[in-house]
Amino acid sequence: MTIDSALALLEPRFGSRLSRAQAMREAHGRDESYHEPHLPDAVIWPETTAEVAEIARICSEHGCPIVPWGTGTSLEGHVIPLRGGVTLDFTRMDRVLAVHPEDMDAVVQPGVTRKRLNEELRDTGLFFPVDPGADASLGGMASTRASGTCAVRYGTMREAVMALEVVLADGRVIRTGSRARKSSAGYDLTRLFVGAEGTLGIITELTLRLHGVPEAISAATCGFPDMDAAVRTVIETIQMGVPVARIELLDELTVRGFNGYSGYDMPEQPTLFLEFHGTPASVAEQAEMLGEIAAGHGATGFAWTDKPEERTRLWEARHKVYYAQQSLRPGARGYVTDACVPISRLAEAILESRADIEASGLIAPLVGHVGDGNFHIVLLIDPADAAEQAEAERLAGRISERALRLGGTVTGEHGVGVGKMRYMSTEHGEAWQVMGTLKRTLDPQGILNPGKLVPGN
C-alpha cells in the first residue's frame, strides 16, 4: 500500500514507457512558475485510455498519487507532484481522432497541443480559438479552464469543451456530454471536470467546438493618454456589442519592454492591441466603431496591420510579452498575478494596484485581456533577494484581495494549483468546502493530484 508497491506492479507492465531516471523526474518536477519543484517517483507515458484506467486502478489500490502532465506550461504549480507518485505524461496520446467539419467540432486526445490542432484543421476552414499563449496541451488547457486573447469573442475552455472521456480515481471510464450543441440531460459533468486540474479525474479524450476561419481579419494598435481612457474604451466597446475578437491592454512599461524585445517602436503609453474578425464589411464597420469610441477617449495613433504576416508578427510578439516584460530587468524573475474583475471595476483594480507597486519601488509591468476584466501584473524580482520575494508576495496578495473586494476572482485563467490555494477560502467561502466534499466523493483515497485546489487535499 505504498508508492513503491504500486511501482512494483507498474514497472514490469510499462517497461520502457516508465522512467525512474533522475533527469526525467526532474523534467516533470516543475512547471513554468516559480513554485518549488518536487519530483515524481516515476513518469509513465500511457498510450490508451485502457492503460490510464489500469494505472488508476493500481494507484488507487496502493495509495499512489497520480499527476497528469501535458506540456508543463502551467503557471501555478499545477503539475508539481507534491507527494511524489507517478506523473502521466500524455505526449503519446496526441492524436486528433476526428474532425467533423459540418458540426464544427473535433475529437482529440489530451496530448494534442492547440497549435497542432490548428495545423490539422488548416484545410477545413475551421480553427480552434482558445489561445493562452503557450502551445499547451488541450488536456491541460481543459484542466485549468484556460483562455487567453480570444476569449472575449470565442469564450474559454468552459465554452470550448463539448464532451470528455474521463478516467476516475478507481479506474472507471466515463463519457460526459455529447456532440449535440446543447443538452438538458442531467448534471453538467463536462464542466465539472473542466477546471478541476486533474483532482477529480484524468481527461483521456476531448470533444472541442471549432469556429469558422473569418473571411476577413484586421488588427490594430492604439495608444491612449492614460489607463482610464483605455479601459473606458474597452467598456464601451463591449457594451456597444462590437464583436471584437481580441482586445488586449499593455501598459507603458510593457510597451517599453515590447519595443526593446520585439523590435517595435510604439509610443510608450497605455496601448490596446485589437483584432477584428468577420466579413470584410463587418470588419471595416467594427474598426470604424472602435475608432470612434477610442477617439472619444482621446486615443492617438491608430496603427493598422492588415497584412497577414504583420498580424502574425504582432501577435507572436504579444505572446512573448512575458519575456519582453522580463527584459525590463535582466536576470529578474517574474511573479505573475491573474486578477479578473467586473469590467466596471477594472480601472480601479489596475490603478490602485499600480499605486501600491509604485510605493514599493518594484518594476511591475501589466498586460491584460481587458475585454474579460482580466489582467496580469508581473512583479519583476531578484530571485536571490528574499526581501523582494516577500514584497512581491505581499503585493500579489493585495492584488488578489482587491480583486475579491471588487467582486472578482483571484485567477481569471491560470488556475489554483499550489499558488492560489491560500485565497480559495476567502473567494468561495463555504462553497470551497463543498468542492472538498465533491473531491473526497470522487477520489476517496486522495490520489489525484494531491495538495491542489481543494481543502484537505
Added chain:
Amino acid sequence: MTIDSALALLEPRFGSRLSRAQAMREAHGRDESYHEPHLPDAVIWPETTAEVAEIARICSEHGCPIVPWGTGTSLEGHVIPLRGGVTLDFTRMDRVLAVHPEDMDAVVQPGVTRKRLNEELRDTGLFFPVDPGADASLGGMASTRASGTCAVRYGTMREAVMALEVVLADGRVIRTGSRARKSSAGYDLTRLFVGAEGTLGIITELTLRLHGVPEAISAATCGFPDMDAAVRTVIETIQMGVPVARIELLDELTVRGFNGYSGYDMPEQPTLFLEFHGTPASVAEQAEMLGEIAAGHGATGFAWTDKPEERTRLWEARHKVYYAQQSLRPGARGYVTDACVPISRLAEAILESRADIEASGLIAPLVGHVGDGNFHIVLLIDPADAAEQAEAERLAGRISERALRLGGTVTGEHGVGVGKMRYMSTEHGEAWQVMGTLKRTLDPQGILNPGKLVPGN
C-alpha cells in the same frame, strides 16, 4: 421524522404563507406536461434565503421532501412532488436586486420571470436573451438549463448564469461564481447547479449575463421545397459564421396549424423563421448572405418583416406554436419530444422520425431550434385512447433512441424530470451513476426533488 413532524414545525413558523388547502396543493401538483399529478402536503411561499435555509434544515432533519416551484411551466414533470412534502413557491422572491449596466449583468431572485426582467431592463439598452417561450421563472430556467429560440446566438442558461446563491439540503447557504466574466478558481459549481433540476440544492439568487439591445433587428420567413433543403441551409449558415440570432424550422404541418391558429397565410411547406441582430449594415449583410445560401437550396418566398410590431406578432405567434399544433387535432393532447443532435445528422434524425410517424398514422407536427440541432415533434393523441398513448410512447422512444444513436441527447432543453429518466442510463452510461453519487453526497437524505434525474433518487 416524517412529513407531518416537519409540517408541525413549519406551520406555526410560516402562518398564512403555508397552505395545506386542497386547491393550492392541486395547483402545485402538476406542470404543463401530461405527467401524472401528485400533490404536495403543503405549499410554502418563502420570502428570504434565510427562510429557505430554515425550511431546508427542518426538512432535512425530518426527511421531508422539498420541491422548488417557479411558474410550473416545466414539460417533463420536474415540479411534481412525487413523494409529497413541501413545495416552495418562489413567487414572493421576485425582486430584481441589481442591474449593472456597465458590466452587463443583473442579480435577481429566483421568482423573477424572464419577461419581468426584460421589462425592468427596458431603459438600460440591455436585454436578457434566453427565451424558452413560456414566461418561466429564472430560477426554474436555470434549474432546467432552458434555452429556446435565441440560443443559437446567445447561448442557453449554461452561458447566461454567471453566479448563484444556493441553499443546500442541510441548510448551508453557498455562493458559486462571481461577477467576473471568467475564472479558473476551482470547480465550476455554478454549472453543476444549472440543470440540476433542484435535486442538488435550491437556487435563491442568480447573477445573469445580459446583452446589448441590437441597434437593428430584422426578421424573415422563408419556405423550402423540402426538409433537407431547409436543414442544409441551416448547416451552411452556421458554418459560414453568419451570427443569426434566431433560426427556427417549422414543418408543413406546423405551418398549417400556425396559419389557422394565428391568422397567417404562409405556403404550407418547410419554413425557416429568421431573425438578425446587429448594426443596420451588418443586419443587411447577414440577410443577404442568408438569402444567397437559401437560394442555393431552392428556397422560395422570402418574406421580410422589418417593422417592430410585425416582428413582435411573428414571434409571439411562434411562441404559441404548441397551441397552433394542437389546433390541427382539436381535443388532442400533445406528447412533446425534445431530441437534439449534431446538425450534420439533423436531416436524418427528422426524416427517419417522420417516416416512422407516417407509418403510425398519427398527426405529429415539428418545430425546431435547428441552429442547435434541437427539434420538437409533437405527437397529437386522443387522451382517452390508450392505444394512441402507447403508440406515442413507442414513437417518442424511437425518436430518443435515434437521437442517441446519432450522437445527440434525448433532451435539448426541456430536461429530465420524470419523463426522460428512462433514457439516462443509455445516454450517460456510467456517468449517470456518477451523477447519483454526487446527488447522494450533497443530499444524503434524498429530500431535494426526489424521484427525478438521478438513479436511486
